[in-house]
Amino acid sequence: MKKELLIVKVGGNVIDSEENLFSFLKKFSAIKGHKILIHGGGKLATDLSNALGIEAKMVDGKRITDAETLKVVVMVYSGINKTVTAELNALDTEATGVCGAGLNLLPAKKREKGDIDYGFAGDILLDKIPVEKWDMLLEQGICPVVAPLTADATGQLLNTNADTIASCIAQALSKLYSVKLIYCFEKDGVLKNPIDETSVIEHIEPEQYVILKEQGVISKGMIPKLDNAWNALRSGVDKVIIGNAFHIDKLTASEHKTGTLLSLQ
Amino acid sequence: MKKELLIVKVGGNVIDSEENLFSFLKKFSAIKGHKILIHGGGKLATDLSNALGIEAKMVDGKRITDAETLKVVVMVYSGINKTVTAELNALDTEATGVCGAGLNLLPAKKREKGDIDYGFAGDILLDKIPVEKWDMLLEQGICPVVAPLTADATGQLLNTNADTIASCIAQALSKLYSVKLIYCFEKDGVLKNPIDETSVIEHIEPEQYVILKEQGVISKGMIPKLDNAWNALRSGVDKVIIGNAFHIDKLTASEHKTGTLLSLQ
Numbered sequence: 001m002k003k004e005l006l007i008v009k010v011g012g013n014v015i016d017s018e019e020n021l022f023s024f025l026k027k028f029s030a031i032k033g034h035k036i037l038i039h040g041g042g043k044l045a046t047d048l049s050n051a052l053g054i055e056a057k058m059v060d061g062k063r064i065t066d067a068e069t070l071k072v073v074v075m076v077y078s079g080i081n082k083t084v085t086a087e088l089n090a091l092d093t094e095a096t097g098v099c100g101a102g103l104n105l106l107p108a109k110k111r112e113k114g115d116i117d118y119g120f121a122g123d124i125l126l127d128k129i130p131v132e133k134w135d136m137l138l139e140q141g142i143c144p145v146v147a148p149l150t151a152d153a154t155g156q157l158l159n160t161n162a163d164t165i166a167s168c169i170a171q172a173l174s175k176l177y178s179v180k181l182i183y184c185f186e187k188d189g190v191l192k193n194p195i196d197e198t199s200v201i202e203h204i205e206p207e208q209y210v211i212l213k214e215q216g217v218i219s220k221g222m223i224p225k226l227d228n229a230w231n232a233l234r235s236g237v238d239k240v241i242i243g244n245a246f247h248i249d250k251l252t253a254s255e256h257k258t259g260t261l262l263s264l265q
Numbered sequence: 266m267k268k269e270l271l272i273v274k275v276g277g278n279v280i281d282s283e284e285n286l287f288s289f290l291k292k293f294s295a296i297k298g299h300k301i302l303i304h305g306g307g308k309l310a311t312d313l314s315n316a317l318g319i320e321a322k323m324v325d326g327k328r329i330t331d332a333e334t335l336k337v338v339v340m341v342y343s344g345i346n347k348t349v350t351a352e353l354n355a356l357d358t359e360a361t362g363v364c365g366a367g368l369n370l371l372p373a374k375k376r377e378k379g380d381i382d383y384g385f386a387g388d389i390l391l392d393k394i395p396v397e398k399w400d401m402l403l404e405q406g407i408c409p410v411v412a413p414l415t416a417d418a419t420g421q422l423l424n425t426n427a428d429t430i431a432s433c434i435a436q437a438l439s440k441l442y443s444v445k446l447i448y449c450f451e452k453d454g455v456l457k458n459p460i461d462e463t464s465v466i467e468h469i470e471p472e473q474y475v476i477l478k479e480q481g482v483i484s485k486g487m488i489p490k491l492d493n494a495w496n497a498l499r500s501g502v503d504k505v506i507i508g509n510a511f512h513i514d515k516l517t518a519s520e521h522k523t524g525t526l527l528s529l530q
Contacts, residue, residue, distance in 0.1 A: 048340075051317055052316055052317070071344070074344040074347055074348065075313075075340035075341060075343065075344035076340060078340065078343030078344045078346060078347045079336070079339045079340035079343045079344070081343065082339055082343045082364055082366050082367075082412070082414060082422060083339065083366075083422060085364075085366045085367050086365075086366030086416035086420045086421070086422050087420035088420070089366060089367070089368065089369045089416065089420060090416065090417075090418060090419050090420025090421075091420065094368060094369075095367065095368070096361070096363065096367040096368050097362065097363075097364075097366070097367050098361065098362075099347055099350075099362075100351075101347050101348075101350045101351030101354060101362070102347075102350050102354070102360065102361040102362050103354065103359060103360070103361050103407070104354045104359075136405075140401075142368070147347070149347060151351035151354065151355065152355075153355060154355050155351045155352035155353070155354060155355025155356065156351070156355075157347060157348060157351050
């Protein structure tokens with residue numbers, strides 16, 4: 001029987017406020033067992049860009065990372081990473097901040113220029129993720145806290161979507177672990193009606209997903225999130241749930257009663 | 266016989282330029298054996314403070330870290346940390362970025378207000394440094410890259426002088442290791458005449474140090490650096506050398522022929 005592993009990606013407004021972040025981390029730290037936390041930080045990066053007079057350029061929700069923007073996201077994401085790590089350690093979760101750069105945990109390559117030049121954006125080389133190194137950290141009772149940065153073979157840091165990082169780590173580690181992947185943010189799940197917080201869709205399968213996209217119910221940033229989720233499930237990840245970060249305790253319970261469960265059938 | 270350990274603090278202009286940094290890291294990565302790298306980054310922090318319109322306040326070379334300044338130094342130092350880590354991994358040194366926060370590696374407390382309120386400045390609790398955790402990382406062939414940040418028991422990140430961090434780690438690990446501590450920057454060592462780069466003092470003992478301070482030969486930022494060095498030597502560190510980062514290969518050779526050697530007698 002495989003060991004169990006919880007992988008949580010936290011994003012959205014949860015990261016932007018110290019109170020929200022601490023409230024989430026307090027619940028996260030109380031969860032027992034092997035766990036990995038991946039965080040975003042896009043809004044804070046945009047704030048710092050603005051303060052420095054660097055225009056934040058986005059295409060379809062993806063950031064164009066020119067050299068100046070890379071400096072900003074490296075600082076912001078790394079800073080959040082240290083802050084989260086410090087708070088978790090104070091909450092008795094032995095945590096260490098990592099990114100793709102540390103121990104080459106997430107080998108990546110710079111995205112090639114297509115119609116759009118995303119600049120210093122990194123695509124993870126899934127087959128090269130060193131599963132044994134992640135396992136070594138987890139086996140020592142360490143909770144890796146992952147910033148959305150990767151590095152290529154030359155040591156160039158690259159901006160990489162946190163949802164994708166979570167999916168890739170989940171896929172790679174599903175060789176050794178039974179993985180539950182949770183995407184959490186400030187909403188209760190995938191909503192039927194974006195302005196009605198109670199309209200959570202409890203369960204989505206791929207066929208229904210296609211229809212929901214056509215209907216425009218699922219749109220924008222939720223599309224890559226769900227695509228990452230399907231990739232994860234197709235590559236052996238046990239369970240993917242999308243839900244509210246402040247209910248992380250309920251989302252991780254064996255019989256979760258909140259959030260949107262994704263499954264292939 | 267104790268295992269050997271090299272601890273290098275790199276600072277000064279070496280950090281401020283990508284070319285200089287890479288040139289140093291290339292030589293550092295080629296050094297064999299257990300090693301730890303501590304970096305500063307004060308000048309870049311001052312640059313970002315200025316760009317954001319936050320006045321950098323210094324007293325006797327020490328930064329006053331108010332809440333806004335803390336945000337800046339956390340971002341800047343953490344960003345440098347990820348950059349250095351990524352480059353070292355690309356140079357085949359298995360490195361992981363850490364700070365006092367990760368794994369509680371450098372337990373600290375907020376400095377109490379005296380005549381001067383240093384704000385979010387952290388003083389390391391030397392006796393609480395978890396020697397076994399550092400040893401565990403080193404024994405796995407990992408080179409920890411340390412940002413000049415610590416955290417208190419509540420998870421509050423604190424700004425801590427990189428020279429002091431290097432000295433504290435060296436002292437703590439001297440229980441298990443024979444430690445060589447190198448402070449390196451853009452100069453060739455402690456200079457008799459600050460504008461004459463060839464006037465390196467080859468060897469300083471504590472008695473001579475007192476005289477050199479009285480004569481004003483050793484002043485400003487060099488005083489806390491040397492005080493950290495004496496503390497290290499008195500607590501069991503084998504050797505302390507101050508020298509040029511670009512000659513790190515020569516400084517670490519068993520018969521070093523460059524830099525200033527400090528010894529108690």
